[in-house]
Amino acid sequence: MILVVEDDPLVAGITCRMLQEAGLESRHVGTAREAIVLVETKGFLPELLLLDIRLPDMTGLRLAGRLASRLPAVPVLFMTGYPEAYAELARDGRWGFLAKPFQYAQLTAAVRRLLPQRTSTPRTAS
Numbered sequence: 001m002i003l004v005v006e007d008d009p010l011v012a013g014i015t016c017r018m019l020q021e022a023g024l025e026s027r028h029v030g031t032a033r034e035a036i037v038l039v040e041t042k043g044f045l046p047e048l049l050l051l052d053i054r055l056p057d058m059t060g061l062r063l064a065g066r067l068a069s070r071l072p073a074v075p076v077l078f079m080t081g082y083p084e085a086y087a088e089l090a091r092d093g094r095w096g097f098l099a100k101p102f103q104y105a106q107l108t109a110a111v112r113r114l115l116p117q118r119t120s121t122p123r124t125a126s
Contacts, residue, residue, distance in 0.1 A: 001025045001026065001027055001046050001047055002019055002024055002025070002026040002027070002046060002047060002048045002049075002050055002111070003026070003027055003029070003035060003038070003039075003044070003046035003048070003049050003050065004016055004019075004026050004027065004028045004029075004050045005028075005029055005030075005031070005032065005034075005035045005049070005050070005051045005052060005055065005060065005063065006028065006030065006050075006052045006079070007030050007031065007052060007055050007056050008052075009030070011052075011100065012028045012030070013028075015028075015050070015079075015107065016028050018104050018107050018108070019107070019111070021104065022104075022107075022108045022111070024111065026050075027044070027046070031055060031056060031057050031058075032055045032057050032058035032060075032062070032063040032066075033057050033058070035049075035051075035063060035067070036063070036066060036067070039067055039070055039071065040067075040070060045071070045074075046071070046074060047074065047115060048074065048075050048076075048077060048111065048114055048115055049064060049067065049071070049074055049075070049076045049077065050077045050079065050111075051063055051064060051076060051077070051078055051079070052078075052079055052080065053078050053079070053080035053082070054080065054081075054082070060078055060080075061078070064076045064078075064095070075095075075096065075114035075115065076095045076096070077095070077096035077097070077098060077110055077111065077114055078095055078096065078097050078098065079097075079098040079099075079100055079102070080097075080098075080099065080100060081099075081100040081101070096110045096111075096113060096114050097110075098110045
């Protein structure tokens with residue numbers, strides 16, 4: 001299960017649909033606070049964190065740091081519409097990085113790099 005933390009409902013919906021089409025389950029929350037409650041209070045253990053960099057209540061980077069103590073082996077894929085401000089994330093081997101807007105193939109390739117054993121083959125064009 002992939003935890004998608006994205007405050008824009010349209011982007012979250014499209015992203016979760018893309019993940020579903022790739023054969024991956026996801027759960028969406030709109031704020032860092034909701035993600036913290038889900039993980040720290042309710043014991044939710046995602047296989048991957050897909051975090052927007054700019055959230056209304058905390059940066060995705062800070063959220064990843066906060067959750068790292070409970071989820072040390074869980075990979076993090078950051079997404080942002082402001083790639084120039086966070087280019088260094090793409091060079092850090094611990095994290096994945098995805099510039100918005102992204103397409104299905106870009107999302108699934110990024111997830112596949114972090115979860116190679118879990119990602120199905122991309123959908124066929126219809």
